[in-house]
Every structure is written in structure tokens, then in C-alpha cells.
Amino acid sequence: MVREWLISIRESLDKSQEEIAEKSGITRQYYGMIESGQRNPSVKAAQQISKVLNINWTLFFDQTGNKKLHNNKPKEVS
Numbered sequence: 001m002v003r004e005w006l007i008s009i010r011e012s013l014d015k016s017q018e019e020i021a022e023k024s025g026i027t028r029q030y031y032g033m034i035e036s037g038q039r040n041p042s043v044k045a046a047q048q049i050s051k052v053l054n055i056n057w058t059l060f061f062d063q064t065g066n067k068k069l070h071n072n073k074p075k076e077v078s
Contacts (some may be wrong), residue, residue: 001037009053010035024048
């Protein structure tokens with residue numbers, strides 16, 4: 001499953017996959033696979049990426065991480 005929340009955070013910082021990967025000490029290919037959901041990051045990689053993006057590293061392992069980051073949108077009232 002694509003980690004849309006991760007892509008959204010990176011894009012909000014106006015950073016490329018390569019920039020985040022380089023600052024995190026991992027390859028761009030590995031980072032791209034993490035974003036696309038093809039790979040889960042190791043704990044160490046999750047912590048390194050999280051430092052760069054200023055997020056909690058446990059979001060990578062939380063099935064509801066996407067919902068937690070996007071639940072701040074106002075709900076429509078009927």
C-alpha cells in the first residue's frame with residue numbers, strides 16, 4: 001500500500017526522494033520502495049527518515065498512520 005502520508009509530508013517540504021534519502025543515509029531506490037509500500041523500512045531507517053521529516057518514526061509501523069495524519073480535516077455536517 002502506497003504511503004500517501006509520507007509522500008504528502010515530503011512534498012509539503014518541497015523535497016525530492018533523493019534529498020530525503022541522502023539526508024537519511026539510505027539509497028533513493030530504497031526510499032522510493034518505502035514510499036510505494038513495496039518495502040517496510042528497518043527501525044533504523046524509519047528513525048533516520050523521521051528525523052529528516054520531523055515525524056514520529058513509529059508511524060511507519062502503525063496501520064493507522066495514514067488516518068492519524070489526515071484526520072485533522074474538518075468533517076462535513078449534514
